[in-house]
Amino acid sequence: MIYNAPVKDMMFLIDEWIGIDTLNSLPGYEEFDKDILEAVLEEAGKFCSTEVLPINRDGDEHGAVFADGAVTTPPGFKNVYQRFIENGWTSIDAEPGHGGQGLPKLVSFLIDEMLGATNLAFKLYAELSHGAYHLLAVCASEEIRAQYLPKMVEGVWSGTMCLTEPHCGSDLGMLTTKASPNNDGSYDISGTKIFITSGDHDLTENILHLVIARIDGAADGSRGISLFLVPKLLVNDESGARGDDVTLTGKGFQDGTTATIWLDVDADGTRDTGEITLASALVGSDDTFSVTVIVSNPPFSPGKGSGETADTALTTGTSNTWNAIDGQNNTLHCRSSDFTCPRFSLSDDIAVTPSSASIGDTVQIKATDFASGASLTSVTIGGIIVTGLPTVTMTTQGDATFNITIPNGVPSGTQEIKVFIGSGSDDAKMVISGADLSLTPDTNLVPNQTITVIGRGYSLGGGAKISGTTTDTSSILIDGSSIGLKASGGATTNKINEGNSITIDNGGNWSASIVLPINNTTVTPGTHELKITDDGGREGVGVLVIAPRTIILSPAESRVGTVVTVTGTGFPGDNTKTGAASTPSISIRYTVAGTAQTVATLTPDASGNILGTFTVPLNTAIPSTNSVTAEFNYRPTGDSVDIVSTTGSTHRIPRATVTIDPSEGPTGTTVSIIGQGFKTFSTVSALNIGDVDVRPAPVPSTDSEGSFTATILVPQLNTGSQSVTATVSNTVATDTFTVLSVAATATPAPVAASQAPADALAALISNNDNLQRVWHFDPSQQSVAPDFGWFLYDPRPVFAAANSVDEIAGGKFYWINVREAQTAILGGVSRSLFAGWNPVTW
Numbered sequence: 001m002i003y004n005a006p007v008k009d010m011m012f013l014i015d016e017w018i019g020i021d022t023l024n025s026l027p028g029y030e031e032f033d034k035d036i037l038e039a040v041l042e043e044a045g046k047f048c049s050t051e052v053l054p055i056n057r058d059g060d061e062h063g064a065v066f067a068d069g070a071v072t073t074p075p076g077f078k079n080v081y082q083r084f085i086e087n088g089w090t091s092i093d094a095e096p097g098h099g100g101q102g103l104p105k106l107v108s109f110l111i112d113e114m115l116g117a118t119n120l121a122f123k124l125y126a127e128l129s130h131g132a133y134h135l136l137a138v139c140a141s142e143e144i145r146a147q148y149l150p151k152m153v154e155g156v157w158s159g160t161m162c163l164t165e166p167h168c169g170s171d172l173g174m175l176t177t178k179a180s181p182n183n184d185g186s187y188d189i190s191g192t193k194i195f196i197t198s199g200d201h202d203l204t205e206n207i208l209h210l211v212i213a214r215i216d217g218a219a220d221g222s223r224g225i226s227l228f229l230v231p232k233l234l235v236n237d238e239s240g241a242r243g244d245d246v247t248l249t250g251k252g253f254q255d256g257t258t259a260t261i262w263l264d265v266d267a268d269g270t271r272d273t274g275e276i277t278l279a280s281a282l283v284g285s286d287d288t289f290s291v292t293v294i295v296s297n298p299p300f301s302p303g304k305g306s307g308e309t310a311d312t313a314l315t316t317g318t319s320n321t322w323n324a325i326d327g328q329n330n331t332l333h334c335r336s337s338d339f340t341c342p343r344f345s346l347s348d349d350i351a352v353t354p355s356s357a358s359i360g361d362t363v364q365i366k367a368t369d370f371a372s373g374a375s376l377t378s379v380t381i382g383g384i385i386v387t388g389l390p391t392v393t394m395t396t397q398g399d400a401t402f403n404i405t406i407p408n409g410v411p412s413g414t415q416e417i418k419v420f421i422g423s424g425s426d427d428a429k430m431v432i433s434g435a436d437l438s439l440t441p442d443t444n445l446v447p448n449q450t451i452t453v454i455g456r457g458y459s460l461g462g463g464a465k466i467s468g469t470t471t472d473t474s475s476i477l478i479d480g481s482s483i484g485l486k487a488s489g490g491a492t493t494n495k496i497n498e499g500n501s502i503t504i505d506n507g508g509n510w511s512a513s514i515v516l517p518i519n520n521t522t523v524t525p526g527t528h529e530l531k532i533t534d535d536g537g538r539e540g541v542g543v544l545v546i547a548p549r550t551i552i553l554s555p556a557e558s559r560v561g562t563v564v565t566v567t568g569t570g571f572p573g574d575n576t577k578t579g580a581a582s583t584p585s586i587s588i589r590y591t592v593a594g595t596a597q598t599v600a601t602l603t604p605d606a607s608g609n610i611l612g613t614f615t616v617p618l619n620t621a622i623p624s625t626n627s628v629t630a631e632f633n634y635r636p637t638g639d640s641v642d643i644v645s646t647t648g649s650t651h652r653i654p655r656a657t658v659t660i661d662p663s664e665g666p667t668g669t670t671v672s673i674i675g676q677g678f679k680t681f682s683t684v685s686a687l688n689i690g691d692v693d694v695r696p697a698p699v700p701s702t703d704s705e706g707s708f709t710a711t712i713l714v715p716q717l718n719t720g721s722q723s724v725t726a727t728v729s730n731t732v733a734t735d736t737f738t739v740l741s742v743a744a745t746a747t748p749a750p751v752a753a754s755q756a757p758a759d760a761l762a763a764l765i766s767n768n769d770n771l772q773r774v775w776h777f778d779p780s781q782q783s784v785a786p787d788f789g790w791f792l793y794d795p796r797p798v799f800a801a802a803n804s805v806d807e808i809a810g811g812k813f814y815w816i817n818v819r820e821a822q823t824a825i826l827g828g829v830s831r832s833l834f835a836g837w838n839p840v841t842w
Helices: 007-018 020-024 034-061 077-086 105-118 120-139 142-154 797-802
Strands: 065-067 070-072 157-162 178-181 187-190 206-215 225-231 245-251 258-263 277-282 288-294 322-325 349-353 356-358 362-368 376-381 400-405 413-421 424-433 435-440 450-456 475-478 481-486 510-515 526-533 539-546 550-554 563-569 586-592 595-602 610-615 624-634 643-653 657-661 664-666 670-676 684-689 708-713 720-728 731-740 771-777 790-793 813-818 822-826 829-833 836-841
Touching: 007 020, 007 034, 007 105, 034 077, 034 105, 034 120, 077 120, 105 120, 120 142, 120 157, 120 206, 142 157, 142 206, 142 225, 187 206, 187 225, 245 258, 245 322, 258 288, 277 288, 349 413, 349 424, 362 413, 376 400, 435 526, 450 526, 450 539, 550 624, 550 643, 563 595, 563 624, 586 610, 595 610, 595 624, 657 720, 670 720, 684 708, 708 836, 829 836
Parallel strands: 157 206, 178 206, 356 424, 435 539, 657 731, 664 731
Antiparallel strands: 065 070, 178 187, 206 225, 245 288, 258 277, 258 322, 349 362, 362 400, 376 413, 413 424, 435 450, 450 510, 475 481, 475 526, 526 539, 550 563, 563 610, 586 595, 586 624, 624 643, 657 670, 670 708, 684 720, 720 731, 771 790, 771 813, 813 836, 822 829
16 A cells, blocks of 8 residues: 655645745744645655554454453554654644644644545544544633643543433433532533544543533533543542642442552552552542542652653552552552553652842752653753753752853743753743843934943953954844944944943943934834843843834915924934934925925934924915925945935815805995915906906905905896806816895995096097997896897997997996006096906996
8 A cells, every 4th residue: 555645735735825924924823834834744644654554454454352341452553653642743733831833723634634544543543632632722721721731732641522322313412421510529420422432442541531411400402511521540630749739539449448549669459568558548438539649759759650661660660650459459450451550750840049030140950850860961041051061960869959050142031941851851930130221211212312321230250341342242233133233243333332342340230322323223113122242142131212203284284385384203313422423304395296395404403303394385286185294314334225214294285265245235236255275476367256257457466375355346147146256376266146136225335427428438538549348238228129228338430320328327337348457537436447348337
């Protein structure tokens, strides 16, 4: 038989279809990548083809055997399963806190596919363990998780699911398995379950059954179902340290007699001379007993027994095997094929004194219950290897006490200290206090600003320096970057202590000034890490808080041509200290129709603040919302390209308006038309009521605020609503005037005496025949032919016969057309006429 795992196909699905980025974007999988996935799948394929596939036929031909109350798996299954757990295949997607590898569950699904393709029967032994683990990891108490999950991840304990019963089928609400509560919080489970995959076998030391049952008195149906953890072996802790309480529960012993519990050293079921009695207990009427023992060394030996491997305890006589015998000599036969006596593993342990220390401090480690005669091999703190370890060998009881020095490079905070002795290891937590940095100021900082830094807890002795030479190991980094500062082995910079070395005194203290460089890090607002390492390798960490960069416009809304004040914060500061860069100028850019134009250039002060004004460009659309940016260029150290830093805001141009007052009246009403929000110092190109241009002479223009005012007489228009429209430089604003059919009741203006047209208009006629034509409309005659209310006067002789205006009368309205603008006394009033038609009330 041959099996080639479809690794390439699986990689294609993950890499091209799902996406590795999708997986490592999930919490906890950030370091997962394509290389890890491919390596795991390749190894899984090899294991399945070389180990699991060859025993597939044995499973078919021999099967599992039940005899003498025990189940034996097919030939080869137990050996392959041992290698299965040794290679870590039971821990693929389990949590690292339980001893797992923490890979995505998708990886375990792919491995399951390989196992199912090569040996489905073998796969099923681990199948339900996987589900049982995840169920307990989510739903169990912290105590249960701590006690059971590491063993399941290790693979030495397995799990099952006990669901259905002979009469139930898939309707689990019909189950009759009963759970009766005990005084200690446990339950007695009674009932019958069927179809229990891997319900019993010889592959693991213990089997954990997840059993659904109904607690006495619970509701009928599925609502009354509860889930219980029922281990095959009932030692409450399979492992522990000195001083722990361990409870042993025995069942099937003779009630009313005393059960004696002892360490069955050779696991032969016989109380031999010298074997230690642990406790005794009265067997209850239910044929059970329970005892609690405090762990000590002796009688317990480190591990399951000194020098013991998985199965050697039965022959070496060094096992931490528990056994019991009652008053009728009922005992457990640990070497029988149908039962394994519970064995306790005395865990190795370390204690660290004191629990907190600084880099360079000496701490004491007390190691207990490691293998007798084992040697100290290594110690790590926060992943950093401790050098200069003493030579340490464990005593007969597996104990030793020794000192170590906290090395440079250990990060500050709570760190794990891990001690490796022989083949064992244990860890503890301790708080590491690294060197300390004090920054003044430490908030609202800006690029190019000088700060004072005080260091404490650096290398002692007065010999260490920072930036002493171009090849020393000191460094000054911001967010891990040395741009503008100094890397280990890099060149010195005058931004640090004005170009001078920083010397650390005998107590590990120093003080210096540092100019913050202008680079991609320091122009980014927020919290940044300042890490300073001396040439002895001692590092300290401080926090820089770079101020946000802002600009504020006042007012944020104004007309074109108006002056706006701009204030800003967080820009590179003006600094004359040695090492400071030239202060970059700040360009204020106003964008109109997609094109930015510089409207001001400002220089920040020492605190990085800017203040200035600009004029809103005259070509800005009305209305509009426009981008205003404050920009400066900088070139990070070692780069050849300038980078533009931009901070933005918006400025709004309001809509232009025109209003007419009063807003209604008859023809001839004197009204004021006021325009606002137009371009400044611009001529009113059109001013209409209805379709009549009513611009007075001279034609009005807008002032410095973009406003104008015109006083005019409402021309002869049809009654009803008429639009009032003002146009200035292509900007249009409108209002409405209502023409009434009745005369206004206001006090009439003085009426001039009637005159013949030639006399009344003589000032215009005599001015080189400037008068062109006059029209008059009489509403009372608009139904009378042939003129229908319209009457003409044209001073040219050729029109004499057509003239129908007999007199210019006071109080009447006339349209007067002149060739050129002229100011003249007409009807006793000085009139300013512009070239073209002029509305005039006599």
